[in-house]
Amino acid sequence: MYALVDGNNFYVSCERIFRPSLRGVPAVVLSNNDGCCVARSNEAKALGIKMGAPWFQVKHFEDSAGLVALSANFALYGDISDRMMSLAAGLGPTQEIYSIDESFIGLDGVPGDLVERSHKIRSRILQWVGVPCCVGIGTTKTLAKLANHVAKTAERKPGLYPAHLAQVCNLAILSHAERQAVFEATEVGEVWGIGRRIGKQLMDSGIQTVQDLVRMDVATVRRGWSVVLERTVRELQGTPCIGLDDAPAPKQEIACTRSFGHAVTALSALTEAVSEFSSRAAEKLRKQSSLAAQVMVFIRTSPFRRDEQYSRSISVPLRRPTADTGAIVQAAVLGLQAIYRPGFNYAKAGVMLMDLQSDSIRQGELELGDEASLEDMAENSRLMSALDAINQRYGKGTMKIASSGLDGDRRVWSMRQERRTPGYTTDWAGIPVARA
DNA sequence: TCTGGGGTCCTAGGACCC
DNA sequence: TCTGGGGTCCTAGGACCC
Numbered sequence: 001m002y003a004l005v006d007g008n009n010f011y012v013s014c015e016r017i018f019r020p021s022l023r024g025v026p027a028v029v030l031s032n033n034d035g036c037c038v039a040r041s042n043e044a045k046a047l048g049i050k051m052g053a054p055w056f057q058v059k060h061f062e063d064s065a066g067l068v069a070l071s072a073n074f075a076l077y078g079d080i081s082d083r084m085m086s087l088a089a090g091l092g093p094t095q096e097i098y099s100i101d102e103s104f105i106g107l108d109g110v111p112g113d114l115v116e117r118s119h120k121i122r123s124r125i126l127q128w129v130g131v132p133c134c135v136g137i138g139t140t141k142t143l144a145k146l147a148n149h150v151a152k153t154a155e156r157k158p159g160l161y162p163a164h165l166a167q168v169c170n171l172a173i174l175s176h177a178e179r180q181a182v183f184e185a186t187e188v189g190e191v192w193g194i195g196r197r198i199g200k201q202l203m204d205s206g207i208q209t210v211q212d213l214v215r216m217d218v219a220t221v222r223r224g225w226s227v228v229l230e231r232t233v234r235e236l237q238g239t240p241c242i243g244l245d246d247a248p249a250p251k252q253e254i255a256c257t258r259s260f261g262h263a264v265t266a267l268s269a270l271t272e273a274v275s276e277f278s279s280r281a282a283e284k285l286r287k288q289s290s291l292a293a294q295v296m297v298f299i300r301t302s303p304f305r306r307d308e309q310y311s312r313s314i315s316v317p318l319r320r321p322t323a324d325t326g327a328i329v330q331a332a333v334l335g336l337q338a339i340y341r342p343g344f345n346y347a348k349a350g351v352m353l354m355d356l357q358s359d360s361i362r363q364g365e366l367e368l369g370d371e372a373s374l375e376d377m378a379e380n381s382r383l384m385s386a387l388d389a390i391n392q393r394y395g396k397g398t399m400k401i402a403s404s405g406l407d408g409d410r411r412v413w414s415m416r417q418e419r420r421t422p423g424y425t426t427d428w429a430g431i432p433v434a435r436a
Numbered sequence: 437t438c439t440g441g442g443g444t445c446c447t448a449g450g451a452c453c454c
Numbered sequence: 455t456c457t458g459g460g461g462t463c464c465t466a467g468g469a470c471c472c
Contacts, residue, residue, distance in 0.1 A: 031440035038440070038472090056438040072440085099472045195470050228446065228470080255442055304439055350441090415440095 001107040001137065001172065002144040002244065003118060005088040005125075007081075008132045008152060010101035011039035014080045015070055017130035018424045018432055027068045030055055033259045033415040034071055042156055071420035079425045083129045091121045091135075094246050101133075104141055106244045118168040137170035141242045142235035145192040146210065147171045150182055160185055183211035193232040198225065210236065250288045250356065256281040257350025260413040263302070264346045270299060271333055273413045276404035277351040278332040282325040283391075285353055286384060291321035293355035295328055297335040302347035310346075312339040321357055324380045325387070328353070329401055349413075 007013055011029035016022045026043035030036065037044070037053045047065055049058050061067035081100045089095045094106035107114060118135040126132055134155065136148025147169040154166035161169075161182060171179060188207055189199035205224075207213050214236045222230040231241040256277040264270055274297055285292055298313035316335040318327060332351050390399050405411045422430030 033438095033440065035439050052439085054439040059438085102472080193470070197469065226446070226469090251443075253443075257441065259440065302439085348440095352442095416438095 002141050003105040004136045004144040004148040006148050007101035012041045013131045014077050029070050071417040073421050075423045075426045087125045096244050096246050115170050135168045139238050140235040140240045142192050184209050186210040188213050253354050254281050254284045255352040259348045261416040262412050264413050267340050272405035273349050274332050274336045275329050278329040279325045279401050281351050281353050282328045286323045289359045290356040291323050291359050292353035293321045295331040296352040297332045299349045301344050310344045314339050
C-alpha cells in the first residue's frame, strides 16, 4: 500500500506563506527567465490559465483580474520542500522523494485508520510549514497517484467526485461501485505515465476513461503500445509493478542549461555563459561524488522567432574522468568554439556532463610524462574542495571561475527575474521582520 | 518584444562478434 | 543458381515525468 503526499499549487503555496496578501487572489509563479507559468493558484486556474502558458499571453490578467506573477524563487521552494518532506515521512516507514513537492510513502505495517492518519499529517504540514497538500492512497503507486488527483480535484471542482474524497482519498477502501464511478469520471490522460501522445492515441481508439483502460487486456496493450503502458494498466488493475525507490541512485547525467535574458550573438558572451554553466554542473557533479568522462555543449537560436535557425551540439571527451571545474570548463569552451557560427541570435545554451562514474573508482594509468601528473590531480581535487567549502559557507558565487564574467550588469545573457521574492528562509537579509 | 529546466526509461536499428 | 544464425552493445530518438 502506498500514499502520495503532494503539495497543492506548490510554488504558489510557498510564496503565500510569507505573503498572506496572495491568499485568495489569482497568482502564478513563472519559470526561469519569467517565461511561462509553472505554478498557478486555484484562482489563476479558474481564469483559464494553462500550465506552461507563456507569460506575455496572460499578462493582461494583471489589470483585468488582479493576477499576481512572481519569478521562481528556488531557494525558498527547496527549503520549504525539505520541511514538508520531513513531516510527510511520518505517515509510514519508508519514503521516496519523487519531486520537489511530492513523496510516496510506503504504508506496509502501518496500523489503524489510514485516512484518519493522513488527515492528521496533512493538517500538521499545513500548520507547521504552511503548505496545503493532499494525500492519495492505493495498492500501487499509479493508484496512489490517481487517488491524489481525485483528492485534489474533489476539493477544487465540487461535483466531479464524491465530496468525502477531498483532501484525502483512499481508493483501496472504496466499494466496487464507488471506485468504478471514480474511474469513469476520470480521463485516461490524467493517469501517471500517460502523456499527450499516448493519451491521444488511446482516445482515438475509444479508450477515454480510466475505466476503459482498466478493462483492457494487457496483451493487447503490449502489442498495440508498449511494455510501459502495459505496466501502467497492470498497476491500475492493482498489480504492483513499480516499487518504492527510497535510495535513489546517483544521476547518470547532470545538466545546466539556460535561456538568455536577451539574445546573444558574440562568442565572448557565449563563452561566459558556457563557462558559468559548466562550473555549476561541475559543482553538482562533486556534490554527488561523481566524475564525468564527457562534456556536451549546445547552443541554439529561438524556435519561436522567424530568424534563420541554428542549433548544434557537440560532445567533448575528457582525457580522463574528472570533477575539476577547470578541466570541464576548458572542454566545454573548446566544444563551443567548434560549433559556434557568427551571425545568429542565440537564445539558449547548455552544458551536460555525461558518462558519470563514482569518484571512488580511479582508472590506473601509465605515466607518459606529458600530461598532468597524479599529484596535480590530487592538488586540483583539494582546490575544488576548498572552492566548494567557501561557496557553501559564504554563499553561491562567492568564488568562481573568471571566464564566466565578473561584472554582473554586463552579462547580457543573464536570465530575467524581475519579480523574485527574498530568500525568506535561506538568506539573513531576506528574513521577514515582524512589526508591532 | 515576450515561450523553462532537468531528468529517466524504452526501443529500433546499426555495428560488430563468433 | 546457390551466401547463416544468433547474439551483444551502443546510439539516437521518442515518450514520459514534475
